[in-house]
Amino acid sequence: MTRKMLIVIVLFLGSGVAIALFIASCAQPYYLMDSGASTGATKKEYLGSPASRVGTKNASRMHRAALPGSMPSPDEELWIIQRPDEPAVDDDAPGCGALLAVLPGEEKQVPVPLKHTNVQAQISAYIATVDVTQHYTNPYASKIEAVYLFPLPQNAAVNEFLMTVGDRRIRGIIREREEAEKIYKEARRQGHVASLLTQERANVFTQKVANIEPGKNIDINIKYFHTLAYKDGWYEYVFPMVVGPRFNPPGSTDGIGAVARGQHGRSGQRTEVQYLKPHERSGHDISLAVNIDAGVKVEEVKCTSHVVNVKRPSGNQTEVRLSRNDVIPNKDFVLRYKVAGKQIKTALLTHEADQGGYFTLMLYPPENLRALQRKPMEMIFVLDCSGSMRGHPIDQAKTAIDRALKHLEPDDTFQVIRFSNNASQLGRTPLRATSSNLRKGRRYVRDLRGSGGTMAIEGVKAALDFPHDPRRLRFVSFMTDGYIGNEMQILGEVHRRLGASRIFSFGVGSSPNRYLLDRMAKLGRGAVAHLSLDDSAAPIMDRFFERISHPAMTDIAIDWGGLHVSEVFPSKIPDLFVGRPVIITGRYRGRASGDVRITGTVGDHARDLRIPIDRTGKHRALPSVWARTKIADLADRSTYEGGSELPGEIKQVALEYGLMSQYTAFVAVDSLSKTAGNFGTSVKVPVPMPDGVRYETTVTE
Amino acid sequence: MKKNHANGLDRNSESKDRGGNKRCPTLSESGGRTAALLVTTVCILGSVSTVWVHAQTQNDVDQSPVRFAAVDVFIDSGDASLAAYQFELTVKEGNVKIVGVEGGAHKAFEKPPYYDPKALHDEDRVIIAAYNTGDDLPTSKTRVARVHVQITGELTPNYAVQLIVAASENGETLDATATVAEGK
Numbered sequence: 046m047t048r049k050m051l052i053v054i055v056l057f058l059g060s061g062v063a064i065a066l067f068i069a070s071c072a073q074p075y076y077l078m079d080s081g082a083s084t085g086a087t088k089k090e091y092l093g094s095p096a097s098r099v100g101t102k103n104a105s106r107m108h109r110a111a112l113p114g115s116m117p118s119p120d121e122e123l124w125i126i127q128r129p130d131e132p133a134v135d136d137d138a139p140g141c142g143a144l145l146a147v148l149p150g151e152e153k154q155v156p157v158p159l160k161h162t163n164v165q166a167q168i169s170a171y172i173a174t175v176d177v178t179q180h181y182t183n184p185y186a187s188k189i190e191a192v193y194l195f196p197l198p199q200n201a202a203v204n205e206f207l208m209t210v211g212d213r214r215i216r217g218i219i220r221e222r223e224e225a226e227k228i229y230k231e232a233r234r235q236g237h238v239a240s241l242l243t244q245e246r247a248n249v250f251t252q253k254v255a256n257i258e259p260g261k262n263i264d265i266n267i268k269y270f271h272t273l274a275y276k277d278g279w280y281e282y283v284f285p286m287v288v289g290p291r292f293n294p295p296g297s298t299d300g301i302g303a304v305a306r307g308q309h310g311r312s313g314q315r316t317e318v319q320y321l322k323p324h325e326r327s328g329h330d331i332s333l334a335v336n337i338d339a340g341v342k343v344e345e346v347k348c349t350s351h352v353v354n355v356k357r358p359s360g361n362q363t364e365v366r367l368s369r370n371d372v373i374p375n376k377d378f379v380l381r382y383k384v385a386g387k388q389i390k391t392a393l394l395t396h397e398a399d400q401g402g403y404f405t406l407m408l409y410p411p412e413n414l415r416a417l418q419r420k421p422m423e424m425i426f427v428l429d430c431s432g433s434m435r436g437h438p439i440d441q442a443k444t445a446i447d448r449a450l451k452h453l454e455p456d457d458t459f460q461v462i463r464f465s466n467n468a469s470q471l472g473r474t475p476l477r478a479t480s481s482n483l484r485k486g487r488r489y490v491r492d493l494r495g496s497g498g499t500m501a502i503e504g505v506k507a508a509l510d511f512p513h514d515p516r517r518l519r520f521v522s523f524m525t526d527g528y529i530g531n532e533m534q535i536l537g538e539v540h541r542r543l544g545a546s547r548i549f550s551f552g553v554g555s556s557p558n559r560y561l562l563d564r565m566a567k568l569g570r571g572a573v574a575h576l577s578l579d580d581s582a583a584p585i586m587d588r589f590f591e592r593i594s595h596p597a598m599t600d601i602a603i604d605w606g607g608l609h610v611s612e613v614f615p616s617k618i619p620d621l622f623v624g625r626p627v628i629i630t631g632r633y634r635g636r637a638s639g640d641v642r643i644t645g646t647v648g649d650h651a652r653d654l655r656i657p658i659d660r661t662g663k664h665r666a667l668p669s670v671w672a673r674t675k676i677a678d679l680a681d682r683s684t685y686e687g688g689s690e691l692p693g694e695i696k697q698v699a700l701e702y703g704l705m706s707q708y709t710a711f712v713a714v715d716s717l718s719k720t721a722g723n724f725g726t727s728v729k730v731p732v733p734m735p736d737g738v739r740y741e742t743t744v745t746e
Numbered sequence: 747m748k749k750n751h752a753n754g755l756d757r758n759s760e761s762k763d764r765g766g767n768k769r770c771p772t773l774s775e776s777g778g779r780t781a782a783l784l785v786t787t788v789c790i791l792g793s794v795s796t797v798w799v800h801a802q803t804q805n806d807v808d809q810s811p812v813r814f815a816a817v818d819v820f821i822d823s824g825d826a827s828l829a830a831y832q833f834e835l836t837v838k839e840g841n842v843k844i845v846g847v848e849g850g851a852h853k854a855f856e857k858p859p860y861y862d863p864k865a866l867h868d869e870d871r872v873i874i875a876a877y878n879t880g881d882d883l884p885t886s887k888t889r890v891a892r893v894h895v896q897i898t899g900e901l902t903p904n905y906a907v908q909l910i911v912a913a914s915e916n917g918e919t920l921d922a923t924a925t926v927a928e929g930k
Binding site: 207208213214215216217218219220224228231232235237239700701702703712713714715716717 | 814846848849860863
């Protein structure tokens, strides 16, 4: 070998090492950590890039070598330690300082860093202001970072974030997500108590709290606003308590994975939820209170999801409190109430701020829609038969379809499509609703079982792709828990393939993915309904048919009566169905005079409605509600337009109004308190499986 | 003679023929050498630039230490009771990011005050305001807020505070002053 060649080889090797060094420096710095949570061991090791772990053999030098961005000194031996194929399971987490006794036959108590969640909601008109306080604690013997993935309503405008350390409270700052994450990581590295709130989906958030010392408590308070749904005569307030286990199509990495407690990294997804096993119970519980100030008498209050105590301190006020016997956060809290009067009289609500006026309007369909006869319909039932629906959820959905089939008339047609790993259907084309076909349909539905994945995209294609019968109105009824990680893809397909169909989505189960179901219905020009495990399926289906059996009010136009309105959402007013109002929100200039006038068409007849303007109310939540609606509109557009400017617009609105979004985050740092040593172990808060969902069919072990 | 197709070089010394006599390189051999030189140059440049970039990255980190600190904002309303205030805090010198806002020392202003997110992100300043309608209000110099910041670089930041308004419980504007000091 010549000297030249030797030089070439040396240079090759040199450049390779240099490139490796550079890549290592660009990757996330590696820290010395107590890896108890991730591996089940208590030994010290270095965590490096996802692909490998780098450490030094000399344990005495570990701390020195572990400084972020540093490399082992030349006299140190470099070890490359591969990530184990099977991540070890931590049986109780880091430091293992928690002392718990379990008696035979009792559930196993699992120590978690989230002790309690307290929810205080105040409802005024149809806007809820909600304060959520999460009490974090460190039950272990060493310092930790707590990480908690939790749900909020899909239309929540999160605009306040407070961190309480001892008796000091620090207001978090809204920043671009990447910037907030950098600040948080640096504060965490330096030992400061810090917290970070990020949004993974419109209804799924991650809370991180760094440097919680053993035995110490830190509270996080989140405040948000949202409008209530009004369905078939009832207002509905929902507080989701747990994120359901999502199915992620093969090859996806940005979904939300479902893994067993302590087995992080198993799902291959960017975001993961760790679930407690069926016999396990964490100490995390919840308290919840809702104060309703409806302005008129509340006639009836109903909560089918939980046991509640109801008090009525005055005629227009009602207090609802979650019973102390029902404090496990494993299902959505759903409260429905009815106010006095046959027809709701809601004015257009306004608020004037420095930057102009904001309004919101709940637009009710006219009563006289009920008098008109329905047209023949083409009913497509799409049933999610995946593993998460197995058991009670799928039974509920089957009962609902069975009931719906009874409502069909001979001139209608119907189809039943099932999907899990793939999709199949009752008939090649929709069947006429004859007695024999209906019997055939019932048998088909009765024999369906839940198992396998949730390839909802196959269900969407099967339901929307076949030719439309122009003589009939086509309604597609999706029945699913919505435990799907690729929501954006589904919504994009719905928009592309919708055609003449209208989508009515039914959220099945105790904690459905309300974001997906709500957006499918909105994109599908229909409505959403929920079928919880405690609901009776028959009346819900009866109401559904009541809604679709009458023509909607279409071609809606609004005369704003002198208000100069702008940026109104939704930009195109959807059709109005019986029992389902539409909420419209926007900005305005000037002063309104008279009423707002709504015109539209029902069948061949023109109709109009007049709505008074409430100028007396100071509805401070309206700027945030408007901004949140605009963000949702932009996010919807990004699913089917894919414009590169849309994320920037979302970020701009979110920063201007101090709101959470996919591109913004809240960060809070206590600069005055600094804990000793590195930031310790990251502990993900494991959550219970949603009520009625089977652990063994949904969780990666 | 086996060719190394990867770089066009002969495995043996490329400048000798089968008889071991020196000869001029053929066109293909010449191309192989050019390619080898090119690869070598790229490697050298790659190594140098990689090391340089790595060093720069390290330098950036080293030259820009990050620390967290607090800035206390005081308002002196003299003998008058302070019921409401609004001030603007700007950074005249230094690389500073606000990472939290805490309340003041007096009970009337112990809740973390609100900030204007638009001002913070549009113009790199923070406007903070609070009010209290109670009877127990502070007089003279009182800390009304503590702003937590992240400071990048060696430079000690220079802050400026402008009191936009201070008001009494009757809504009257007060003749007051605002000052800042390092929080401890």
